[in-house]
Amino acid sequence: MIKSSNGDTPFSLTYGTEAVIPAEIGMPTLRTAEVDMVQNDESLEINLDLLEERREQAAIREAISKAKMEKYYNSKVRSTSFKPGDLMYRRNDASRAKEVGKLGPKWEGPYEVTEALGKGAYKLRDRDGKQLTRT
CATH class of the missing domain: 2.30.30 (SH3 type barrels.)
Known part of the structure; x- marks a missing residue:
């Protein structure tokens, strides 16, 4: 998974959960074999409720990362x-x-x-x- 400077994937910030790739669906893995559909639906609803908070935290982490890069760049530039x-x-x-x-x-x-x-x-x-x- 490619993660940006905020620590989350774009898919998880959009939909509130990590993506399941097609290879995992066709082949039984621990992630797909032991799924309780009722509990899964409840956890998806909880993730969607907390999605705005995760997006705000990701925006804060990204702003901190950009400020850190800007500080490094400005320390090297001679005006x-x-x-x-x-x-x-x-x-x-x-x-x-x-x-x-x-x-x-x-x-x-x-x-x-x-x-x-x-x-x-x-x-x-x-x-x-x-x-x-x-x-």
């Missing part, structure tokens, strides 16, 4: 920001100014930051004072 007047290089594949092939330079520049637009977007100009488009 950089540039102020107007700073010099920076720009990736060559971002501008597609010229096709240089795999042996060409990966970075082009230096460019001067003229304005910080936010979220890593900047207005740049080259050393000649010409404003760059799409930066």
Whole structure:
């Protein structure tokens, strides 16, 4: 069974019980041979009554898991920001100014930051004072 980060299978969160595969139905196993139908129906009703609570617990576990992954990711990321007047290089594949092939330079520049637009977007100009488009 494939389980997600919340510890339950999608089938069990939908229907309140684990699935029985067709191979288990045709071949007698302990799970299918000793089934009391009356008790089975009662336990299925109880599982359906408690299904919302299981879904809420699974959502809480999934949120905790996502927060843990986010914390790990954010601990490894270095944030950089540039102020107007700073010099920076720009990736060559971002501008597609010229096709240089795999042996060409990966970075082009230096460019001067003229304005910080936010979220890593900047207005740049080259050393000649010409404003760059799409930066």
